[in-house]
């Protein structure tokens with residue numbers, strides 16, 4: 360190569376490096392501490408997590424910058440502010456929510472494929488006025504009254520879970536309860552969301568769970584496709600590729616067919632009925648436009664995405680903790696027996712009143728929150744209260760849930776399972792905005808009540824039937840993040856013994 364060419368290349372490289380340095384000075388210019396960056400990548404390479412998990416990386420920053428109560432990161436060049444001061448969380452997520460209504464923008468992933476367009480209709484990926492309209496339509500479907508109507512659907516699936524697990528326990532020394540809970544939540548959500556009996560507990564090879572596994576797993580191929588789509592959107596469109604795998608079409612067809620059946624009058628009292636009802640009762644034309652057929656399919660799929668792994672992990676972790684803490688397990692069983700004696704069985708009312716049951720699940724969610732971070736995108740220029748720091752539209756704000764849940768300043772003996780923290784008489788000691796498993800503010804988890812009901816019914820039925828013990832060699836639980844969610848890495852392997860009645 361000619362000397363001039365070398366010089367030109369070197370000049371371009373230096374200019375690019377200077378530009379990258381300039382873009383990565385956003386936080387230092389604003390007085391926000393930031394860990395060292397890599398040119399262009401910022402901190403994005405940290406999210407590939409080759410040798411550590413997302414919350415371990417968050418925890419490093421949490422400790423390093425604890426006193427500043429915030430730190431600044433970069434995803435490529437996009438500034439991302441990580442905050443953990445409870446007062447600031449309240450401001451961003453609740454008080455000044457108007458400035459932070461959005462999630463990060465995924466519209467760049469419009470590939471032209473019908474499959475991908477449908478996925479972008481999901482509530483969790485919508486922003487601005489569309490999110491507001493859609494959330495307003497969907498919120499009434501998750502009220503206590505509506506969820507109560509699903510109690511018997513959930514209860515039937517929990518009975519199937521317990522009898523299946525006891526049968527396994529009779530035939531094998533150990534049972535992988537994580538696996539069973541995944542099948543239970545899949546069956547429950549399929550039944551409660553759109554009335555489909557997918558029988559994944561009984562039939563290991565059932566089409567529904569098999570395809571769901573492929574669709575909901577964010578594989579390396581998916582990550583590469585997302586990267587390609589972001590970097591070269593036009594080229595991506597030309598390839599005719601879609602980000603979501605072909606198996607997505609199976610779910611689209613199933614939901615479409617179910618909607619068609621409902622339009623002809625078959626009602627089941629599930630979420631799909633409620634969504635159709637909510638749409639039809641709405642006299643607001645724009646709501647009707649927002650909730651079109653594609654959107655309806657997308658929301659049903661979202662229920663599976665949002666409700667399958669999260670609730671299964673909550674149940675698996677709670678069983679693991681109760682297996683390790685026999686005293687708490689016995690105490691909870693006593694409460695449940697009292698509930699059955701008082702209400703004549705496991706009833707909605709009884710479940711709602713069981714204080715220790717709720718406390719055990721809340722403490723499990725503290726120790727093992729399935730979602731380890733929260734995120735919002737700034738939509739209007741916002742000055743953080745009591746600081747000189749101003750965020751601009753497009754900046755991202757994250758909250759490291761896992762680190763806050765394990766902070767000894769908020770939780771004495773943070774690594775110890777102490778359900779009593781969440782009993783009504785002690786709840787007042789919990790600092791607001793330090794327990795965030797379902798998020799917080801107007802954009803929190805829309806299905807929190809449903810998820811808790813589902814977990815409470817399953818756990819109650821299981822504990823009344825079985826004594827739980829950790830299987831030899833499985834006294835500790837290894838953790839991993841998959842699809843952005845915290846979960847047990849190698850299942851939760853337990854010995855189940857029939858309880859003496």
Ligand code: HEM
Pocket residue numbers: 482483484494661662663665666667669670673728729730733734795796797798799800802803804805806807809810
């Ligand atoms: C233990 C179980 C669950 C946990 C821990 C959980 C956690 C979360 C969290 C942390 C968020 C984000 C909230 C925020 O940004 O403030 C969220 C959002 C959401 N969750 Fe859940 N979730 C659970 C179960 C479910 C279930 C069963 C469903 C559906 C049936 C569901 C549907 C959703 C939806 C639709 C959103 C998006 C809300 C929006 O953007 O407006 N989740 N969930």
